[in-house]
Amino acid sequence: MAKKPAKPDVIKQEKFKDRNLTMLSSLPRDKGTVQNVFKKLGQGMLHPVSWFDECVPNLLWAAIAVTTLDRDAALVVFREVVRRTIDFVEKRKELFVTHNYLALATNDEFDAMMSPVLESDALKNVMGALLISDWLPDRRHWARHYAPLENEASIEILMAAVANTHGHQSERATDMRWLKLLSFIFAQERMFFDRSFEEAVSEISEYPNKGEMQSVRPTIRAMEMGTRTVEFGTENMLVDWPADRPKLPTYDAEPFWKEMHAKTPCLVPSHFKRADAGPKEARQELLEISKLVGGHFHRTITTTKADPRHEGAFGLVLYACHLALTTAITPTNTLAEGRIILRTILEAFITLHYLTVKDDATIWLQYRKYGQGQTKLAFLKNVREEEIPGFIDLDELESFANEDRWMELEDIELGHWANLNLRKMSEEVGLRDLYDKYYDWSSGYVHGQWASARSTVYINCFNSLHRFHRVPGVMGPAMPSTLVDIAKIVNRMLDDLNALYPSFKARLSWHKKVNEEDLSAAERPEQNEFADPVLGEEAAVKR
Incomplete structure (x- = not known):
């Protein structure tokens, strides 16, 4: 007997099965308010640092890498960045893999840490896109190694990099978060674990080749959030900051987004089918x-x-x-x-x-x-x-x-x-x-x-x-x-x-x-065709 096709509403629900969400029945309540699941943890969790708004701009080089390289190659580059930081950077505990910390690195320290990126032939033609941003904290270092690209090429590369990593639970974003965690644990030595955590540390070290990814990936994302107080300077990397090292400046990614808004056009569908009468x-x-x-x-x-x-x-x-x-x-x-x-x-x-x-x-x-x-x-x-x-x-x-x-x-x-x-x-x-x-x-x-x-x-x-x-x-x-x-x-x-x-x-x-x-009369826009919302279709550009 032929199997009946699934009902449309059942099909719609399938894609939500793997969402890491707390169901309504499990959420705490206070009188007329259904509270978020983190409420009991206090005020600190009410305004967490945003992965997309704050973290992605601070790790743009890695976003370009995971977008340009195939996944295995990108993970090799990330692993090598941490290994060479450990092997060749004496004051590695004072630095980190994010742009704001790389801005504090000397030329030799930056070149040692980023050597796997600088040596990659596949990345030579794309990393110059970083130079379109005047905001970039460590711009001077990247400018020593790469020539600026054409504006159109730079925009295309950055758009792809940000688009591919904006979802904080996506595979590429998780890989970037793993890089931060790997550096934090092994290069900066900012996290310490007793023997009961040996297996978890091993799974992080050998990611993604060890452990069940359904549990390892959420663990990485949860632990990476713990690195952000250090990343953004709300907690100093060292209690006694070295006198010869510039102080970490206050981090603010908003100027980056304002700069990108000013330098790139809005892209909206130039046309789509309007609403129509019912059948x-x-x-x-x-x-x-x-x-x-x-x-x-x-x-x-x-x-x-x-x-x-x-x-x-x-x-x-x-x-x-x-x-x-x-x-x-x-x-x-x-x-x-x-x-x-x-x-x-x-x-x-x-x-x-x-x-x-x-x-x-x-x-x-x-x-x-x-x-x-x-x-x-x-x-x-x-x-x-x-x-x-x-x-x-x-x-x-x-x-x-x-x-x-x-x-x-x-x-x-x-x-x-x-x-x-x-x-x-x-x-x-x-x-x-x-x-x-x-x-x-x-x-x-x-x-x-x-x-x-x-x-x-x-x-x-x-x-x-x-x-x-x-x-x-x-x-x-x-x-x-x-x-x-x-x-x-x-x-x-x-x-x-x-x-x-x-x-x-x-x-x-x-x-x-x-x-x-x-x-639904809605129709996808023609592929790659977009228009400026003010100037209309005459300003259509290719994505």
Whole structure:
């Protein structure tokens, strides 16, 4: 029997299995705050030194090496740098492999330490790229051995080096972090271990040829973080710093990034496919479902007087269908508006399911009267205003507020109509899993939270020397479509409608035949084509 293909959501989850993350259930809590896992370690871990922002600029030569050489060759160079430091640099304990410490080295010390780099034929044509940076602390040493490269070539080399090492858990970054640790332990002799750590030290020494890399690599990264107080001068390499050695200057990588921003252009996609309307099948089915629900309303009506249960149930379902159809016939299903609509449909479903599970005439009336009161509130707030918002029709508000009975007899409830928030409602009727899945992220778009604004109006600059910073995109590429999720929720609302007013068997089915990723109108930019975000496509450059 043929094996069924994995569901799209299962496939999406596969790539996250190896993430070294603390799950939500294991994170500490303090009242309304879910704390980060390092909180218990104190203030020092709240603002750790950034690998990308601070460490990569201080080890640019190594970033170029791991990008230019194949991995085995790069590791040989790193190992040789540490070995020759041990063998040929008398005052090796005062130095380190980073640019800020190499700036303190004499010519002979630098040449001895960096001899494996200087002797490499493969690196001769790329190390001159370092000289494009006036910030580089040890620039004078590299200038003794290499001629400056053309600006375009230097930028290309540095961009590749930074891009390939910016991920602090990537293989190349781990190799660079291993170099620092190896130097720290064996050349500077700044870490000491008792016999119980002999195996761990051996695994570091013989990396990557000894031990299980799934445990060795995280160990290297964790231990490397312990070298940074020395690297950046918050702890002196020696308690009694030699009088003949210049003091380590205060380290600040921000001028490097500012320099790179000034010397290199932003690189953003020059064009990409914009958002598009939903699939034809989705539009057709939603329109047909809406008509069928309307027909079922007429078949099940029992009275023409106010009927909170009948009108409320059908009203919520048809409202969701209306919103779903609106986002299906427009590009909004792949834009911020689609996420707002998804959140609204989710709330409509949780409300309907709560009412369906309780199915109490008093609660149905409570839901309806709350809505009447809110209409009265909106009317009274605007009826005496000189300038009324353009979207408000006071005649309509007055009509709705008086529809069931004279508004003067209606109370206005200022809290939630069921005295519950949406999360509590979802818990009461077994929908907490759905709430957790959809509510938080979609609500961000309703409330204008930073991440939602960021995902909607910013795109990333592809220039690694700009730290992949964010630039306005105005109408950026389409986001993943919300239509499949909307279809699933609408179907569950139809289940509730069928439970209240049987029998209604029609359901949406188009979404079961498509790959969710196919619904996104986003398209990768043409390979290697980028444009300046200010000057437009005329300033397109090759990466």
